[in-house]
Amino acid sequence: MNLTAPAYFDSGIWFPETAARDKRAHLVWSEAAKNDAINAAAATTDSNPFAKFPDWVARCVAAWNGTFLDAGCGYGRVSIPLLKSNPKLRCVGVDASPVMLEKFVQLANDHGVGDRVELYCGNLESLPFPESQFESVLSCAVLLHVPKNEAKTILAELRRVLAKNGRLVLAGSFPNVFNPEGFVNLRHNRLQGKNGPVRVYTRSEVKRLFNDFSSVDVEAHQMIVLPRSIGSLRLPFGAVARAANKYCSQNFIGTFKHSNFFVNHHDVIATK
Numbered sequence: 001m002n003l004t005a006p007a008y009f010d011s012g013i014w015f016p017e018t019a020a021r022d023k024r025a026h027l028v029w030s031e032a033a034k035n036d037a038i039n040a041a042a043a044t045t046d047s048n049p050f051a052k053f054p055d056w057v058a059r060c061v062a063a064w065n066g067t068f069l070d071a072g073c074g075y076g077r078v079s080i081p082l083l084k085s086n087p088k089l090r091c092v093g094v095d096a097s098p099v100m101l102e103k104f105v106q107l108a109n110d111h112g113v114g115d116r117v118e119l120y121c122g123n124l125e126s127l128p129f130p131e132s133q134f135e136s137v138l139s140c141a142v143l144l145h146v147p148k149n150e151a152k153t154i155l156a157e158l159r160r161v162l163a164k165n166g167r168l169v170l171a172g173s174f175p176n177v178f179n180p181e182g183f184v185n186l187r188h189n190r191l192q193g194k195n196g197p198v199r200v201y202t203r204s205e206v207k208r209l210f211n212d213f214s215s216v217d218v219e220a221h222q223m224i225v226l227p228r229s230i231g232s233l234r235l236p237f238g239a240v241a242r243a244a245n246k247y248c249s250q251n252f253i254g255t256f257k258h259s260n261f262f263v264n265h266h267d268v269i270a271t272k
Helices: 024-042 055-060 079-085 098-110 148-161 182-190 203-208 238-256
Strands: 007-010 013-016 066-071 089-095 117-121 134-140 162-171 215-219 267-271
Touching (some): 024 098, 055 079, 055 162, 066 148, 079 089, 079 098, 089 098, 134 148, 203 215
Parallel strands (some): 013 117, 066 089, 066 134, 089 117, 134 162
Antiparallel strands (some): 007 013, 162 267
């Protein structure tokens, strides 16, 4: 791993010699991972760590070669399936939680891809890598948990380490405000300095975040027409809602994928 800051190696993970002052993400996600790493990172009670793997990402990165950066990698819920499906890929994963990274090491070894993984424990706002280090960068369900001004800072840092004409893929990072579940999270947008609560976006807000990129595609891959929950309160007809949302996603996403309405997330593919 090509690092620009002093670090030491322990149990399959690189750690900075000088600990980060900002420990918010570390504290939030390490505590959550101690209780249930899969539920913390993937928001599911399924025991399969890859149960909510975003299939559209696999199609998007099928042609990738070499080393990609997984920013906010968690326990490897996206990277490990990608590595298993493509033996030419290598992954550098960065996450603030050592507990998540320990789980990544275990799962990567269990699934036979540990020799193609390098992990660093640190924050995304200041990455210890040279400029233009990676041809490809992936981040899944990370930016939605940080205040919007911090999301902008992290995107600038991801752009810095991305090579010219390199591609940035952001899955589940910008929840849509205009669906039956998004409105409830709108109140979190005013929270400053707190890691964890879900922030929501309009499609135009997301596009503006990528003004410094040469191109950006913003589209959706899932629809929410009926709410499964209201905030943390699960609704009694959740199974019906999930079935309706799945049906609409399969049959109508082509119409709504560039819409502000009824879509779940504004997913992004951007080129530097």
